[in-house]
Amino acid sequence: MKVSDLNKEDYHEFYQTYIDKLPGDKTLGSLLKENQEDLREVLSIITPEKLGFSYAAGKWTLAEVLQHMIDVERIFQYRALCIARNDRTSLPGFDHDAYVPESDANRRDLESLKTEFKNVRSSGIDLYMSFSEEMLQRKGMVNNNTTSAGAIGFITIGHTIHHLEHLKEKYLI
Template sequence: MELQNLRPDQIILSLQDTMTRLEKLLRQLPESAWQLSIAPGKWTVAEIVGHLYDTEEVWGGRIEKVCHEEKPDLPGYDPESYVRQRGYKQYNLSEMTELLQAYRQHREKTLALLQGDVWRRVGVHLEEGEMSVQVLTEILALHEQHHLQQIEQIWQTAQQQE
């Protein structure tokens, strides 16, 4: 994913906007749509939402670590195994609603950290090298936009097929 050199205010706005757009979109989806995917073998809407939760958990944790520690190590993680192990594909509407609430709480915690001079603080990602809070949050914001577009595309395709 190519960075766009977003300013901190643009990153915060994106992180807030994506969460709002996601919640609005998911309220419109019938429960049956949670099991749709863009193509065979690709993640379902439920798995994408689960992955977004995982990403907030992992990347939000990285951001928190960089904000509070001096040049911490930032280990990698395997998104595919998270989604598989947590079984998001089998989540029902009630479980997805709970997951979204937890996602929102993680997001609010992450946004609360993004104040003052934290943007230049760095951690060391084991695969990517030094990463600033600004880079970490921009990656998170762009990643979410990408997956939100996937969900929108899945839903549009499903509506056209009706």
């Protein structure tokens, strides 16, 4: 599946900014792997001293941003799995802002965050690569909106790109 295969009915309009970050001619598998490399490069230049850095009062620390990215990736993988397996359960939304303080990310060390992110992304690549084209095109309900399993994969990549850009701009990485 390629980004260009998506229809507007495959995802909620909120996610358009993430989809717009992706080239239309690449497959989900190739984009996941390329994005994993981009992520690895950014993570390799983060130092332990930077983890507690926040660019403004009330903004997330670098550790909290990384934990947020991990949490979202996991939630999106679960959603894609449910839809690909044709589970007709309507999946709930989640409040990502409520997850951050509960994550206790600021007690984490850099290596544990890097390892967890690498493992979660690798697991996601395996998951999406296991889906047939039919499974990727299946639709389910997420937060009262129709969503396809494939769209969730692309949204995951766009979400990561969004935060990597934010890290470079605001956290000076």
